[in-house]
Every structure is written in C-alpha cells, then in structure tokens.
Amino acid sequence: MSRSVVAAIDQGTTSTRCLLFDHAGRMVSVAQRQHRQIYPRPGWVEHDAEEIWGLVRELLPQALEDAGLGPEDIAGLGITNQRETTVVWDRDSGRPVAPAVVWQDTRTAGQLDALTDHLDPAELLRRTGLPLSPYPSGPKLRWLLDSDADLRARAERGELLFGTMDTWLVWNLTGGRLHVTDPTNASRTLLMDLETMQWDPELLAALHVPAAMLPEIRPSIGELATTVEPLAGIPISAVLGDQQASLFGQAAFDPGDAKCTFGTGTFLLMNTGPDIVRSGSGLITTVAVSEEGAPPVYALEGSVAVAGALVEWCRTSLSLVRSPAEIETLARTVDDCGGCYVVPAFAGLFAPHWEPSAQGIVVGLTGYTTKGHIARAVLEACAWQAKDVIDAMVADAGVPIASLAVDGGMTANNLLMQTLADVLDVPVIRPMMAESVALGAAYAAGLAVGYWPDRQVLRANWHRAAEWRSQIGPVERERAHALWSAAVRLAIGWGHARLG
Amino acid sequence: MPGRVQSVERAAAILQILAVEQEPVSLAHLAGALDLAKTTVHGLVQTLRDVGFVDQDAESGCYSVGADLLHLGAAPLDRNELRARAINWTDALAGHTHEAALVARYEAGEALVVHHVFRPDASVQSLQTGSARPLHATALGKAILAHDPRAARTINDGALESHTYRTVVDPPRLHRELADVRDTGWAASVEEWRPGLASIAAPVRDRSGYVVAAVGIEGPVDSICDPRQRPRAALAEHVVDAARAVSRELGHGRRG
Numbered sequence: 099m100s101r102s103v104v105a106a107i108d109q110g111t112t113s114t115r116c117l118l119f120d121h122a123g124r125m126v127s128v129a130q131r132q133h134r135q136i137y138p139r140p141g142w143v144e145h146d147a148e149e150i151w152g153l154v155r156e157l158l159p160q161a162l163e164d165a166g167l168g169p170e171d172i173a174g175l176g177i178t179n180q181r182e183t184t185v186v187w188d189r190d191s192g193r194p195v196a197p198a199v200v201w202q203d204t205r206t207a208g209q210l211d212a213l214t215d216h217l218d219p220a221e222l223l224r225r226t227g228l229p230l231s232p233y234p235s236g237p238k239l240r241w242l243l244d245s246d247a248d249l250r251a252r253a254e255r256g257e258l259l260f261g262t263m264d265t266w267l268v269w270n271l272t273g274g275r276l277h278v279t280d281p282t283n284a285s286r287t288l289l290m291d292l293e294t295m296q297w298d299p300e301l302l303a304a305l306h307v308p309a310a311m312l313p314e315i316r317p318s319i320g321e322l323a324t325t326v327e328p329l330a331g332i333p334i335s336a337v338l339g340d341q342q343a344s345l346f347g348q349a350a351f352d353p354g355d356a357k358c359t360f361g362t363g364t365f366l367l368m369n370t371g372p373d374i375v376r377s378g379s380g381l382i383t384t385v386a387v388s389e390e391g392a393p394p395v396y397a398l399e400g401s402v403a404v405a406g407a408l409v410e411w412c413r414t415s416l417s418l419v420r421s422p423a424e425i426e427t428l429a430r431t432v433d434d435c436g437g438c439y440v441v442p443a444f445a446g447l448f449a450p451h452w453e454p455s456a457q458g459i460v461v462g463l464t465g466y467t468t469k470g471h472i473a474r475a476v477l478e479a480c481a482w483q484a485k486d487v488i489d490a491m492v493a494d495a496g497v498p499i500a501s502l503a504v505d506g507g508m509t510a511n512n513l514l515m516q517t518l519a520d521v522l523d524v525p526v527i528r529p530m531m532a533e534s535v536a537l538g539a540a541y542a543a544g545l546a547v548g549y550w551p552d553r554q555v556l557r558a559n560w561h562r563a564a565e566w567r568s569q570i571g572p573v574e575r576e577r578a579h580a581l582w583s584a585a586v587r588l589a590i591g592w593g594h595a596r597l598g
Numbered sequence: 599m600p601g602r603v604q605s606v607e608r609a610a611a612i613l614q615i616l617a618v619e620q621e622p623v624s625l626a627h628l629a630g631a632l633d634l635a636k637t638t639v640h641g642l643v644q645t646l647r648d649v650g651f652v653d654q655d656a657e658s659g660c661y662s663v664g665a666d667l668l669h670l671g672a673a674p675l676d677r678n679e680l681r682a683r684a685i686n687w688t689d690a691l692a693g694h695t696h697e698a699a700l701v702a703r704y705e706a707g708e709a710l711v712v713h714h715v716f717r718p719d720a721s722v723q724s725l726q727t728g729s730a731r732p733l734h735a736t737a738l739g740k741a742i743l744a745h746d747p748r749a750a751r752t753i754n755d756g757a758l759e760s761h762t763y764r765t766v767v768d769p770p771r772l773h774r775e776l777a778d779v780r781d782t783g784w785a786a787s788v789e790e791w792r793p794g795l796a797s798i799a800a801p802v803r804d805r806s807g808y809v810v811a812a813v814g815i816e817g818p819v820d821s822i823c824d825p826r827q828r829p830r831a832a833l834a835e836h837v838v839d840a841a842r843a844v845s846r847e848l849g850h851g852r853r854g
Contacts, residue, residue, distance in 0.1 A: 124693040125686055423682035510682040512727055530689045530718055561718035563689055564725055 101173035103165070104549055105332070106539040107154060109179040109263045110340060111200065111362040112410075114150055116157040117536040118165050118172075121550070123559035125533065127165035129157040136197060141204040141445065144197035147185045150263070151270045155328040162329075169329040174321075174547040176336035176539030177271075178343035179263035181286045184238040186249070186311075187266070189259050192274055195249060198263075199238040202362075202403060204445045206237040207454050213237040213244075214288070215304040225301065227285065227292045227374070227383030229452055232445070235262055236288035240305045256310040262286070264337045265313045271334060273326035280318040281385040281394060282339040290315065292374055292383065295394060318342070319389040319542045336542035340535045341365040342386050345397060347538025348503050348529060349560045351553045356491070356499065358484055359535070360508035362410075364402040366487045368495065371395060379490035380450035387542070398494060400449040400487030404442040405480045406508050411444075412476055418469055426513045429473040436471035437462040439585040440479045447589065450490035455593035461585050480508070481517040482582040488522065501525040505534035512566075519566040523575060530563040608632065609642050613651065613663065622660030653747055656773065665747050665808055675810050675848070677703065681713040681727075683847045684802070688715045688813060691840035695833050697817040698723070699840070701802070702731060702738040703810060704749045709739040717817060732791060734758050734772055735765045737799035738812045740785035744776040745801050745809035765790045784838050785812075786829040789819060796822035798829050800841035805849035813841045 103118040103126055115130040131153045136144040162168060182201035187194045199205070206213055210230050214222060214237065219230040228234055239260055243250045252258050261269065265279045284290040284297075289307060291298040297312055316322060318338050325332040338346065341359060345367045348357040353371035358364065369386055372393040376383060386397035409425045412418040419425050439461050441447075446454035460472070492498055501524050508514055509528045519526040531537045544550045568575075615631050616623055628643065629636040643661055646652040651667045654660070684701045692699040692715040701713040708730035716723045733739035734753055742749050758767040766772045779785040784800040791797075799814025814837055815822070823829055845851065 122693055124690045126690075128686065421676065421679050421682075423679040424676045426678040427676050507682070510685045511678065512681070512725075530693060530715065532685055532689065561693070561716070563692065563715045563718075565716070565723075566725070 101549070102171045103167060103173065104540040104544040105158070105161070105172045105175045106536040106543065107158065107175065107177050107267065108340065108533075108536040108539065109150060109154070109177070109267060110535070111180045111202070114153045114157060115536060116154070116161040117533065117540070118161055118167070119537060119540045123531060123537060123541070123556070125531065127161045127167075129160040129164060131157060141207070143200040143203040145183065145200055147187070147194045147198045147263075147266050151267065154267060154270070158328055169325075169332050172332045173549040174335035174543035175325065175332050176338065176343070176541075176543030177264050177267055177334065178338050178340050178535055178539035179267070179283070181262060181283055181339040181341065182233050182235045182238075183263055184235040184242070184260070185263065185266045186239065186242055186253075186258055186260050188252075189257055192270070195252070195258060196242050196246075199242065201233055202407070202445060203238065204232045204454075206241050207232045207446065209241070210237055213240050213305065215306075217304050222288065222301075225291050225298060226288050228288055229380065229382065231448055231452070231454065233448075234286055234288035236301070236305045236307065239307055243306065253308050253311050256308070258311050259313070260307070260311045261313050264339070268322065268334060268337065271325045271327055272323045275326070276323050277313045278316045278322060278337070279313040280337040280339075281315055281388045282318055282342040283337070284315045285385040286339065292385070292396070295385065295388065317388045317390045319387065319546045321546055333547060335546035336539055338387065338539055338542055341367055341399065341401070342384070342397065343536075343538035343542070344505055344534040345369060345386055345538065346541055347531065347534030347536070348505060349553070349557045350503070351557070354495070357503045357505060357534070358488070359506040360405055360480065360484075360504060360514070361506040362406045364405040364480065364484050364487070366400040366484065366491060367397045368491055369395060369397055375494065377490070377494045379493045380452050381487070381490055381494060382449065398491060400491055402483040402487060403448060404444050405483065407444070408440070408442040408476055408479065409508075411442075412473070418473060422507075423510065425473050425476060426511050428470055429477050429513055431470035432468065432474055435475040435478055436467055437464070438467050438471045438475040439581060440472065440475040441585050441589040442479055442483075443589045443593070446593070447586070449487050451486075451586065451590065453590045453593060455597055456589045457593050457596065459585065459589045459592060461588060462581075477511065477514045478517055478521075478578075478582075480514055481521045482579070484518060485521045485579075486586075499524055501527050503527050503529060505529060505532050507532070515564070515566045516569065519568045520570045521575060521579065523568045523572075526566045527562055528564040530561040532563070605642065608634070608638075609646055612639070612643055612646065613667070616652065616661055616663045619662075622655050622658060622662040624658075624660050628661065648751070650748055650751065675804060677710075677712050680811055684713055684811075684813060684844045687840050687843040687847065688713060690843075691813065691815065691836060692716070692718055694836045695815050697815040697821065697833070699813070699815050700726065700738060701811055701813050701844070702742070702799075703812070704733075704742050704746050705730075707733070707752045709733055709736060709742055709812065711738075712811070732759065732761060735761045735787060735791040737785045737787045737797035737816075738814050740776065740779055740787065741799040741801045741812035741814065742809065744779035744785060750776075761791045762789055762793055764788065784834045785814075786834070788823055788827055788829070794819055796829065798822060798834050798837045800838045802841050802848065803845040803850040807850065810848070811844075813837065813844055
C-alpha cells in the first residue's frame with residue numbers, strides 16, 4: 099500500500115512529537131520525547147536547538163517503526179512548532195551560535211522601546227498585529243546580535259541564519275538546502291507586514307536585523323521539498339505555528355470558528371477569514387493559514403502564557419504532585435478553593451491586560467488552606483484566565499459564544515474542563531482528537547499533496563468526544579469572578595509597587 | 599524485647615518458600631517444608647490468600663505469591679494519570695469502532711469509569727466518567743475480574759446481583775467465562791447489565807504486567823454484535839489493540 103499515512107512533527111515548548119494519522123484523522127502512531135528547559139537567570143528560558151533536532155532524528159523513524167511503516171508510506175509531512183522561539187545558526191557548519199531564546203523568555207522586557215528604535219507601538223501594532231511584548235522573535239534576535247559584537251559582525255557578513263523552530267527543522271530535514279518559514283510563524287516576529295505577508299524593510303531597519311539572515315516566507319500549505327535527513331524521500335508539505343495548526347486541526351475553517359488550546363499556556367484563536375480584524379480589547383491579530391493561490395486567512399488571538407506551566411511549577415518547584423495529571427486528584431480532595439486564588443503572572447500579565455510588570459500572587463490564605471485548595475485554585479486560575487481572553491474576544495467579535503471547542507493535553511483534566519464550563523456558562527466541547535496541533539499540521543500537509551481532496555472531508559472527521567456544562571448558578575459565578583478580578587488587580591498593583 | 603508472634607513468623611516463612619518456587623506449591627509441599635501440620639499451614643495460607651498476599655490456583659489448589667504483594671511497594675497508578683495516558687488511544691478506539699470508548703479501573707468492588715469518549719455521531723450523550731459498572735455484568739468489569747485478584751475476591755463472597763435476565767449469576771459459570779477472557783485476551787457482555795447494551799473490553803497492564811485497568815467500547819447490541827448476537831471479532835481486535843497501546847504508554851512491553 100503506497101502513501102497510507104500523513105505525518106506531523108509537533109515541536110512544542112516542552113516536548114517534541116512525531117505522529118502519524120490515517121485518512122479518518124485517527125492517530126496511528128506517536129513517538130514523543132521531552133527536551134531540557136534551561137533557566138540561566140530569572141525570566142530567561144532557553145532551549146538547545148541541536149538537542150531538539152536530535153530528538154526529531156530519533157522520533158520520526160520510531161513513529162514509523164511503531165506503526166510498521168516506512169518513509170515511502172508517508173504522503174506528506176507537516177511541521178508545527180512552538181512559535182516565536184528564536185534560533186540563530188551558522189550557515190556553513192549548521193551549528194547554533196547561541197541558545198535558542200524561548201517565547202516565554204522575558205529578557206527583552208523593559209528594553210522593547212530601545213530594541214525597536216522607539217518606533218511608535220501603535221504603528222507596530224498596525225503593521226504587524228502585535229502589541230509590544232517580550233514574545234515576538236524580532237526583539238529577541240536583536241538582543242542576541244546586540245549582546246555579542248562578533249555575532250553582529252558575522253550576521254552582517256551573511257554568515258548566520260535566523261529562524262523559528264519550523265525554519266530550523268526544515269533546514270535540517272532538507273540537509274541545509276531550504277531556509278524557509280511560513281506566514282503564521284513570520285507574523286510572530288514583529289518583522290512581517292500583515293497585509294503584504296513579506297518582511298517589512300523599515301521594521302528590519304528599526305530592529306537592526308540583516309535581511310540576509312531571514313528565511314524566505316512561503317505559503318503554509320504547499321509542497322516545499324523532500325526530506326534528506328533522518329529518512330530520505332518524505333515530502334514536506336506544510337508548515338504552521340502550533341496554535342494556528344490546532345485551529346486548523348479543529349476544522350475551524352470558517353470565519354467565526356474558534357478554539358481554545360490548553361497546553362503550556364492557553365491559546366484562544368478565532369478565524370476572521372480574509373479580513374484583518376483589529377482588536378479593541380488587547381488581542382493579537384495574526385495569520386491563521388496561507389495557501390498558494392488563495393487569499394490568506396487571518397485570526398484574532400488571545401494567549402495566556404501560564405496554564406500547564408503553572409501545574410508544572412506545582413510539580414517541579416513545589417513538589418505538590420508527581421505528575422501533571424495528579425493535580426486533579428489533589429484538587430478533588432477538597433470541594434472548592436476555600437477562598438484561595440492564584441494569579442500566575444510569572445512573566446507579567448498579557449492578553450487582555452498587558453501589564454508586563456505584574457507578578458504572580460497567592461491570596462486568601464488562612465490556617466484552613468490545604469494543598470488541595472491550592473491545587474484547586476491553580477486549576478481555577480487556568481479557567482479564569484481563559485475566561486478573561488474569551489470575554490475580550492467576544493467584545494471584539496460583538497457576538498457571544500455558544501460553546502467553546504477545546505484541545506490540548508490539559509483537556510484530559512476533567513475538573514479543569516468542568517470548571518471552565520462553570521465559569522463560562524457555555525458548553526465546553528472536546529473533539530475526538532485532543533492532539534489538534536499535530537492533527538492540524540497533518541491536515542494541512544495532507545491537503546497539500548491531495549491525500550484529502552478538500553476541507554469538507556476534514557470537517558466530516560470532526561467528532562465530539564466529550565462535553566461539559568455548567569453546574570453552578572449565576573450568583574456563585576459572579577461572586578467568584580469578582581474575587582478573581584480583585585486578585586488580578588492585586589497582582590498588577592504589586593507589580594507597580596515593586597517598581598515604585 | 600517483646601516476644602515474637604509465632605503465626606507472623608510462620609506466615610513470613612510461607613511467603614519465603616512461595617517466593618523461591620517457580621511453580622505453584624501444594625499444601626502438602628508447604629507443610630512438609632515447614633515441618634508443620636497441614637491444618638496449621640492451611641489456616642495460615644488461607645488467611646494470606648484472603649488478604650491478597652497469596653494466590654490460589656482454582657483448579658490445582660496450589661499456592662503462589664499474590665500479585666497484590668508484588669505491588670505493595672509500588673505507588674498505585676493515579677486515576678487521572680491513567681486518563682491522561684489513555685486519552686489519545688481511546689480517541690482512536692472510538693474513531694475506529696464508531697462506538698463510545700471507556701477506561702475503567704477497579705475501585706471499591708466496582709469498575710469505576712475514569713475516562714469516556716462519546717460515540718462519534720451527532721447524538722446527545724453525557725459523560726460517564728465517575729460512574730461505576732458492576733464487575734460481573736460488564737465487559738470492563740470482567741476484563742478486570744479475570745486478572746485482578748483483589749477484584750476477583752469481591753465476587754467470591756456474596757451473591758451475584760442480577761441486572762437483566764442475561765446477567766451471569768452462577769459463580770462457576772462466571773469463573774469459566776473469566777478463564778475464557780484470560781485465554782482470548784478480551785471480555786464481552788451482551789445485555790448482561792442493561793437491556794439493548796453490549797460491551798467489549800480488554801485489560802490494560804503496567805510495566806510489570808499487572809492489570810491496572812480495562813479499556814473497552816459500549817454500544818447498542820446491534821452494532822457491537824453480529825446478527826447471532828456474538829461480539830464482532832473486528833471490534834474486539836480494535837479493543838485489544840487499544841489496550842495494548844495504552845499498556846505500552848504505561849511502560850508495558852517497552853524495552854529498557
């Protein structure tokens with residue numbers, strides 16, 4: 099049987115996975131490995147890009163072996179990746195010249211004005227869709243080049259290449275032949291013009307980024323090249339940022355379709371079709387997907403940096419649980435949060451607050467509080483943060499949501515899903531493939547090579563796997579929301595007080 | 599120094615003997631090895647069996663070290679961890695079979711549903727997670743009963759409740775059926791719990807091979823079974839594949 103599956107490489111913040119899917123969008127095989135999180139200083143987060151490429155070299159053959167398939171069975175390969183994470187490497191040796199600066203890294207906070215040569219933030223927002231924040235890769239790249247005169251000189255001589263993880267992986271998969279990215283990734287650099295979908299020379303100048311080190315922006319969906327490493331002959335046919343991929347994987351192809359992913363962070367995206375919709379509520383305007391010969395599709399995005407990362411912090415830093423899933427077990431030892439609220443503003447508060455100086459707080463502690471209450475407050479914080487960005491999106495869209503489609507690893511947490519339904523007061527729906535990031539990359543890759551004829555077929559693959567409905571009344575909801583909002587104000591106030 | 603309790607010493611000696619033997623050991627062999635009266639050893643070993651430290655083979659009556667004892671030192675698998683590990687494969691199981699997929703594990707005399715994936719159609723369904731299934735009347739329950747000595751003990755004492763006219767309430771018949779489950783690797787229930795409802799399930803094993811849960815499908819008899827009301831072999835194959843995949847996720851059969 100020839101070309102029986104579609105493959106996805108999902109290069110995420112904490113792990114890298116390779117998954118194979120069949121015609122019905124069912125997972126056939128998955129291989130996964132975590133990589134190191136490097137925290138050299140407070141606020142800094144780094145990855146080793148070579149380690150990540152090493153994992154991809156192992157995982158692709160392993161996923162095929164587990165399914166009893168070979169590279170000749172893969173109709174198309176889609177790459178999806180943590181966005182904004184910045185890699186710089188040597189064009190000749192292929193070795194990174196600095197640790198990859200991860201999207202969560204806040205080293206550029208406080209210097210953003212200078213790193214953008216004091217360009218008007220409103221103008222930046224107009225051109226790129228991005229409010230000025232530490233997330234985008236452009237300022238991270240400039241920070242790297244500014245931090246080392248030798249790097250700067252080599253970059254100016256054209257010896258260094260820049261890319262987000264998609265670019266780094268495609269470059270390695272093709273044996274260093276192809277230096278490309280797609281608009282969903284490029285739209286997160288602060289260097290791309292949302293309308294032309296090309297690098298903006300004025301922004302490059304303002305951020306002191308040599309054009310020679312930038313990848314070529316190619317459509318998200320379309321055949322790029324054939325792999326050389328670690329297995330030859332696999333067509334690479336899609337590249338999408340992870341959150342745009344999950345929007346695609348949820349079959350959210352029409353304007354108004356939205357999804358919310360619960361992973362390391364919480365990522366709410368709404369398809370706005372060919373229109374560039376400007377947010378009045380602090381959301382990001384971004385590219386949802388692009389395809390050769392078709393107008394680009396845009397999206398509104400509200401992202402919260404800390405969700406799964408908060409649970410992970412409870413595990414690694416507090417030793418409250420042995421595995422992320424156990425947070426639910428611990429939270430279920432109590433009936434409510436006992437008046438305890440956690441605001442996980444580890445790196446400031448972003449959408450919809452945009453308060454970069456805010457810091458995390460735990461409030462409402464009494465002698466009665468147990469670790470169960472804190473676990474419960476942690477899950478509730480994830481739900482409340484999602485509500486805040488959903489409310490902002492509803493304000494922008496002008497219509498209330500009827501239900502919320504969710505995905506991501508944390509949707510296995512039934513208590514979180516129930517709490518989400520409680521605070522939103524709309525049904526929360528998990529589709530049958532919680533791994534919609536990988537599925538979306540596979541869908542895009544499969545469409546590009548004709549494995550699936552059209553989007554309609556993919557829509558038919560979408561099925562409801564679970565649904566949660568609110569179990570609390572409006573009085574309880576309003577009271578809890580008021581307390582959450584008060585806690586957020588405290589986190590913001592603390593940040594201001596700290597800076598004087 | 600307080601005096602030693604003789605029966606505890608003897609019980610420990612029994613476990614030591616059973617632990618070094620490759621094959622299950624007869625009562626006579628145990629009594630001979632300890633140089634004690636058979637009646638004395640019988641009382642001790644039966645108590646050890648009742649608390650789960652010793653297993654007794656139903657046919658030969660011979661004894662071996664209980665699976666519970668092997669797990670005494672290991673932390674039990676967290677219920678929510680089990681769901682997190684199973685979620686992708688139960689999605690795929692529901693996708694392949696077009697039926698609702700469930701994961702259950704033994705808790706307090708029942709098969710507790712820890713994960714539920716809706717049947718992939720447009721029908722209105724509600725989450726079954728947190729509900730319980732009777733061990734002897736459902737496929738999930740039987741897949742657990744056939745392998746988990748703690749669960750099996752709960753059906754040894756007391757009558758088997760009849761849920762429908764097809765519920766197996768005769769213990770010898772149930773034991774024969776459980777032996778079949780161990781042979782084929784999967785369990786089925788056709789209208790034994792609820793009229794019109796059938797289910798197929800298979801055991802999920804951890805790294806050591808211990809059965810920690812069951813994964814299965816549940817749906818209308820007409821779709822789970824062929825016209826002669828026998829579970830469809832193709833569906834059973836998907837269930838067994840899913841159980842194997844979840845077991846692998848838990849470390850079973852992994853190298854290293």
